[in-house]
Amino acid sequence: xxxxxxxxxxxxxxxxxxxxxxxxxxxxxxxxxxxxxxxxxxxxxxxxxxxxxxxxxxxxxxxxxx
Amino acid sequence: xxxxxxxxxxxxxxxxxxxxxxxxxxxxxxxxxxxxxxxxxxxxxxxxxxxxxxxxxxxxxxxxxxxxxxxxxxxxxxxxxxxxxxxxxxxxxxxxxxxxxxxxxxxxxxxxxxxxxxxxxxxxxxxxxxxxxxxxxxxxxxxxxxx
Numbered sequence: 001x002x003x004x005x006x007x008x009x010x011x012x013x014x015x016x017x018x019x020x021x022x023x024x025x026x027x028x029x030x031x032x033x034x035x036x037x038x039x040x041x042x043x044x045x046x047x048x049x050x051x052x053x054x055x056x057x058x059x060x061x062x063x064x065x066x
Numbered sequence: 067x068x069x070x071x072x073x074x075x076x077x078x079x080x081x082x083x084x085x086x087x088x089x090x091x092x093x094x095x096x097x098x099x100x101x102x103x104x105x106x107x108x109x110x111x112x113x114x115x116x117x118x119x120x121x122x123x124x125x126x127x128x129x130x131x132x133x134x135x136x137x138x139x140x141x142x143x144x145x146x147x148x149x150x151x152x153x154x155x156x157x158x159x160x161x162x163x164x165x166x167x168x169x170x171x172x173x174x175x176x177x178x179x180x181x182x183x184x185x186x187x188x189x190x191x192x193x194x195x196x197x198x199x200x201x202x203x204x205x206x207x208x209x210x211x212x213x
Contacts, residue, residue, distance in 0.1 A: 039206070
């Protein structure tokens with residue numbers, strides 16, 4: 001998973017794969033309907049689908065500017 | 067108990083891990099009696115770890131080991147951390163799983179183990195360079211389903 005690779009690369013990045021059906025409440029909280037759905041910094045950013053490296057990076061940057 | 071990983075997959079994992087694993091990996095699992103998938107998850111991880119001597123599993127009960135879970139920034143159970151091990155030291159790279167990585171997500175587990183064992187993201191140089199410019203904490207949650 002790309003998010004896990006980002007975590008491996010950078011000490012300030014952590015990444016968690018969440019099985020949505022095991023954590024229904026949490027997935028509802030973040031409005032997860034189609035997967036994979038990436039939530040950045042608890043909702044500062046989000047991304048639906050499996051992103052290429054550049055797109056995930058861009059969304060992280062955007063979320064950090066919020 | 068019946069195996070979750072059949073002989074064919076087991077054989078593939080033996081070949082893959084022989085080729086790809088470099089350094090020891092420690093899987094730190096927190097189970098929860100409240101979740102049925104805990105038992106299944108523990109069995110799956112035990113079977114994966116039995117494939118290579120470079121892999122080890124430690125299992126803790128989440129409810130009675132809150133402090134340890136916090137130490138690993140783990141707040142969902144059942145869940146686990148994929149960490150490196152050097153001697154007695156655990157190297158936490160912030161790679162976690164919440165819930166069971168079944169079916170398609172089994173690949174994410176195997177790839178995660180390989181990434182940690184190599185101690186290398188293998189991302190391309192341009193992405194590495196851009197990531198290096200990030201100076202604030204980033205937490206990514208990737209929601210998936212098993213189908």
